[in-house]
Amino acid sequence: KQEVTQIPAALSVPEGENLVLNCSFTDSAIYNLQWFRQDPGKGLTSLLLIQSSQREQTSGRLNASLDKSSGRSTLYIAASQPGDSATYLCASTTQGGSEKLVFGKGTKLTVNP
Amino acid sequence: ETGVTQSPTHLIKTRGQQVTLRCSSQSGHNTVSWYQQALGQGPQFIFQYYREEENGRGNFPPRFSGLQFPNYSSELNVNALELDDSALYLCASSQQGLAEAFFGQGTRLTVV
Numbered sequence: 001k002q003e004v005t006q007i008p009a010a011l012s013v014p015e016g017e018n019l020v021l022n023c024s025f026t027d028s029a030i031y032n033l034q035w036f037r038q039d040p041g042k043g044l045t046s047l048l049l050i051q052s053s054q055r056e057q058t059s060g061r062l063n064a065s066l067d068k069s070s071g072r073s074t075l076y077i078a079a080s081q082p083g084d085s086a087t088y089l090c091a092s093t094t095q096g097g098s099e100k101l102v103f104g105k106g107t108k109l110t111v112n113p
Numbered sequence: 114e115t116g117v118t119q120s121p122t123h124l125i126k127t128r129g130q131q132v133t134l135r136c137s138s139q140s141g142h143n144t145v146s147w148y149q150q151a152l153g154q155g156p157q158f159i160f161q162y163y164r165e166e167e168n169g170r171g172n173f174p175p176r177f178s179g180l181q182f183p184n185y186s187s188e189l190n191v192n193a194l195e196l197d198d199s200a201l202y203l204c205a206s207s208q209q210g211l212a213e214a215f216f217g218q219g220t221r222l223t224v225v
Contacts, residue, residue, distance in 0.1 A: 004155070034213065034214065036216070041201070041219075041221065042218055042219065043117075043119075043203055043216045043217050043218040043219045044156075044203065044205075044216040045216070046213060046214070046215060046216070049213045089155055089156075091155075091156075100146065100158040100161060100169055100171065101146070101148075101156070101158065101205070101214060102158070103148075103155030103156050103157075104155050105153070105154055105155045106155055
C-alpha cells in the first residue's frame with residue numbers, strides 16, 4: 001500500500017526566499033507524481049506532473065524533481081511571494097493511466113511580506 | 114475548453130439523510146474520480162468511473178455510490194449520512210491513459 005508523507009507540515013518564510021518542500025513515498029513503482037496547490041476551502045490546482053521516466057519538471061518559478069530509487073520528490077519555489085501562500089500537496093499513482101491518486105497531508109506555506 | 118465544475122458549492126444536511134453531489138468533467142476527459150478531504154488531511158480516494166462503469170474503489174462503505182453518464186459527467190450519492198461524512202468532496206477528471214488529473218472547486222458538505 002502506497003503511503004505519501006510530506007515534511008514539514010507547515011513552513012513560514014519571508015518574501016523573496018527560495019524554499020524546498022519535501023514529499024516521500026513508500027512504493028517506488030510509481031507511474032507519476034503530481035504537485036498541487038490548494039487555497040483555503042478550495043479545490044486543487046495542478047502545478048506540475050512528473051512521469052516516472054522523467055526526473056524533473058519546471059514551470060516558471062517552480063521546479064519539481066523525482067528520485068524513484070530513494071522514494072522522494074521535492075518542489076522548489078524560487079523567489080517566494082505572498083501570493084504563494086497556500087497548502088501544497090503531492091500525490092502519486094502506482095498504476096497506469098488515471099488510477100487513483102494517493103496524497104500526502106500537505107505542507108502549509110506562509111510567505112510573509 | 115471548460116474546466117471541472119461541481120455543484121453545489123456548499124450543502125448542509127441532517128444525519129440520516131441522503132445527498133447527491135454533481136460533477137461535470139473537463140472537455141475531452143472520459144474518467145471521473147471522487148475524493149473526500151477531511152479538515153487538515155489529504156484527499157482520500159472514494160472511487161473512479163470510466164466509460165460509465167466503476168473502475169476502482171477506495172476504503173469507503175457501500176452507502177457511498179456513484180454514476181457516470183454518457184457525457185462523462187458524474188454523481189456521488191451518500192446515503193444514511195453520518196457526522197463524520199462532513200468534508201470537502203472533490204471531483205477530478207482525466208483522460209484514461211494520460212497521467213494528469215484536474216480538480217473541481219469542491220463541494221463542502223456539513224452534516225449536523
